[in-house]
Amino acid sequence: MRTKFIAVLALTGLLTLGGSAQANIPFFSDKDETPTLAPMLEEVTPAVVNISVKGSREVRQRIPDMFRFFFGPNGPREQVQERPFRGLGSGVIIDAENGYVVTNNHVIDGASEILVTLKDGEQYDAEVIGTDANSDIALLKIKNGKDLTEIEIGRSADLRVGDFVVAIGNPFGLGQTVTSGIVSALGRSGLGIEEIENFIQTDAAINSGNSGGALVTLDGKLVGINTAILGPNGGNIGIGFAIPSDMMEALVQQLIEFGEVRRGVLGVRGNDLTPDIAKALNLDANQGAFIAEVVPDSAAAEAGLQSGDVITAVNGEKIRSFADLSARVKTLGVGKPFDITVLRDGDKRTFEVTLSADETAVEAEQLHPALQGATLAPSDGGGITITELEEGSMAARYGLRKDDVIVAVNRKPVNSVSELRSALDSAEGVVALNIRRGNSSLYLVLRGG
The missing domain is CATH 2.40.10.10 (Trypsin-like serine proteases)
Known part of the structure; x- marks a missing residue:
């Protein structure tokens, strides 16, 4: 029976995680050799x-x-x-x-x-x-913790769809609970759950209270922080999301060093690599981030990236989409070099990039009285994003909404807070903001500068 069970595990990939053998995982009880993950969980759950x-x-x-x-x-x-x-x-x-x-x-x-x-x-x-x-x-x-147990952090970049994972948390305040499942998808984005999305999707049961808990591999390594679910009335339907450990670890290093995340700007605009673009450029690839424009004097320009390049990897980790690239860039800190791999004219090239400092979010009232109640920050896709908006504020009454992107002032494009400030200062009388809202474009007129 034991030999047959090991064979089944090997066939399903249970003994292989991220391409490396995990023969040391104790799958069987010491007493009667029944299948179990208990020995691994006894090591991990105290963390x-x-x-x-x-x-x-x-x-x-x-x-x-x-x-x-x-x-x-x-x-x-x-x-x-x-x-x-x-x-x-x-x-x-x-x-x-x-x-x-x-x-x-x-x-x-x-x-x-x-x-x-x-x-x-x-x-x-x-x-x-x-x-x-x-x-x-x-x-x-x-504070003053004693005999604490830590968990080993694994590489989420090594995960594959189909790898078995275990979710550990405190659902509904019941106390520590363990559920299991597989990696259902990688690089999930565009869900509207967080501003930065590059989620691991899993069917391991995640419910209210699991937020912040661990997603671990069968060898007990942390590969994700359980964050959100899709489900009616907050109930589990087998679609849960976790922040990848690689992303979490990079952010935590900055929080330890600075007490905050100091994001940088790459300085590219573009979209996902589509089959049409790949065919037009004669590229042997079907996933990546296509660069339509490189911002002058940006980190990307200084590194040598060009429009028409397709970014396929960051620090050796595969890039699946432009949203994936954006999430990776927003995770990396300012001033620390990293490698970007691109396809250019059919050849693979690698460039060393050091992100330039991002402008911190500012209260928009500092720029124009009619923007009172809005908080602004540069957008990787170009323009200035309204990251926060007070209900009933002056900006809200003018028709602005959270997540609107200001792309131009009186038809003059703006891609940084300083450019927005300059455009507003030079505008006389009525100010017309060109807004990108989802897939729509509209103009809002401000007065009282």
């Missing part, structure tokens, strides 16, 4: 923790027009209240010596108290080292 949080959040509620007369003609348009909240989630200890725990930003966002509970029931307070809302990653530090 997965439950997280409970307390805090308060600002809630804005618009005051109905019929009641505003009580406050006079210049009365407030909305009511602001602080409301307490509690939340539950999961986390993974990646550094036992320093007590570092990785979780999702949305698990601890706004929390004033964070309590970490280990598998054995020990509880410790934790503090926030740094967060990155765009990728939904947060790094915590356990």
Whole structure:
């Protein structure tokens, strides 16, 4: 029976993860040789923790027009209240010596108290080292932790569709729970879950409370941080998403070093490599990021990238789409060189690139009074993105929406905050913003500069 079971495992790929043999995985019980993952989980699960949080959040509620007369003609348009909240989630200890725990930003966002509970029931307070809302990653530090267990971080780049994985977390506050499945897809993006998306998709059951938990291979290596699901009413239907460990590790290194993620700008615009583009350029490839334009004086221009190049890999890791490229670039820090592999005229070439500093997001009111309530940041696809928008603000009343991209001011293209500031300063009287909203393009007119 044991020999037959090993043969089945080998045929299904269970003994092979990312192309390397895992013959040392203990699949059988010491007692009766029944199939089990228990020995691996006994090593790994102490590194997965439950997280409970307390805090308060600002809630804005618009005051109905019929009641505003009580406050006079210049009365407030909305009511602001602080409301307490509690939340539950999961986390993974990646550094036992320093007590570092990785979780999702949305698990601890706004929390004033964070309590970490280990598998054995020990509880410790934790503090926030740094967060990155765009990728939904947060790094915590356990205070005065003792006898902590860390998990070994694996290479998510080595994953293949069909590899078996195990999800560990705290669904619905039940306590530590383990589920299993396979890697259903890689490089998932365009879901609208986070600003930066390059997810591992899995059918391992992930539910509310699993956020921040571990996705591990059968040899007990962390390859993802469980983040989100698609399902009716928050229930599991076998479509879960995890942030790849390679992406998480690069972000965490910056959070440890700087307390924040310092993103750089590559300086290219383009789209996915399509069969039509590949045929037109006579390229032997069907996946990659096609460069339509290289921004002058950008990191890409300085490295020697050209329009017409197709980016196929970053640091040796395959690039499947332009969204994949964008996610990888936004994960890498400023000032650290990395390799980009491209196809040019049918030949494969590699260039060393060092990202130039990104301009930090700014409050748009600093640029124009009518933009009050909007927060802006450069977009990798060109233009300036509205990353945040206050409900009922001046910008909202002018018709702007979150995730709108300002591509031009009075028909003058803008691709950086400084260019936007210059265009607004030079505009006289009425300002016409050319907005890209999804697949649509429209103009909004601002007054009061």
